[in-house]
Amino acid sequence: SGNLKDDGAGIQGAEQPKKKKKKKDRTEAILKSEFELPTHLVPLESDTAAQKLKKQRAAKALKSKFKSKKKEAEHAKRQNDWKNFASGGKSKKKKKNPIVGHTSIFATGSEVDSKVGVGHQHARNMTASTGERKRHKFL
Secondary structure (H helix, E strand, O other): OOOOOEOOEEEEEEOOOOOOOOHHHHHHHOOOOOOOHHHHHHOOOOOOOOHHHHHHHHHHHHHHHHHHHHHHHHHHHHHHHHHHOOOOOOOOOOOOOOOOOOOOOOOOOOOOOOOOOOOOOOOOOOOOOOOOOOOOOOO
16 A cells, blocks of 8 residues: 555554543543633634524534433432442342251251251250249239
8 A cells, every 4th residue: 555654663554452541530531620611613703694603503502412311420429329229239148048057947956856947956845834924924
């Protein structure tokens, strides 16, 4: 090709592979930015009424597009925040699985004469009754 030059570092005029920008960076940039009207759309005193109207319409369309992108970026940020929260966030602690190694609180002992009661049977046995009430003694 006639208009491509090689200067040792690479071929000039040839398209270099573009690096993809991260979505996170783009959304943060959109959220922080403010709308600025391009200089070519600023109405001048020398413009005719038709030209002013055309510039106003173009400016309105650009502003509307900017607002919608900003709204989408806010929505995406809220969505990602919620997903991070719901998945446990970026905490360093690992949560223990309550199901693994869990015994039922309604489990009975393995002996034939074991009694049924609420509580972990492996931790301690049921309280033995003394036979005499401590409170609410009825006649």
